[in-house]
Amino acid sequence: MHAMSExxxxxxxxHAAVFGTNDMLAVGAMVFARSASLSVPGDxxxxxxxxxxxxxxxxxxxxxQPQFDLGALAARTLVERLQPCGLKPPGQxxxxxxxxxxxxxx
Numbered sequence: 216m217h218a219m220s221e222x223x224x225x226x227x228x229x230h231a232a233v234f235g236t237n238d239m240l241a242v243g244a245m246v247f248a249r250s251a252s253l254s255v256p257g258d259x260x261x262x263x264x265x266x267x268x269x270x271x272x273x274x275x276x277x278x279x280q281p282q283f284d285l286g287a288l289a290a291r292t293l294v295e296r297l298q299p300c301g302l303k304p305p306g307q308x309x310x311x312x313x314x315x316x317x318x319x320x321x
Contacts, residue, residue: 219247231260238263238270238277245275245320255320266316274320280313 222230233248235241241263245255253259256276263270266279288309
């Protein structure tokens, strides 16, 4: 809430959008914006990351990641690193596809 109040206090630099690093932060930003009489997404767009169940109920645009695949990949990578002959150098980058869930708040 503190960060959102600072963003909205900037009169000269009116922001068009806020991205929460997770949906709970984005929901908090949405609640704060509405309490400041701002329309979401009319006055300010807000999006999050995770696609928690509440995101759909609130009409929050969010990024959905493949949670099962992410967990399976993490487990497989851990098992590979624990094998004596399967050690991989640190800093390996792995990517999974994500999906943007575009929604409009009610």
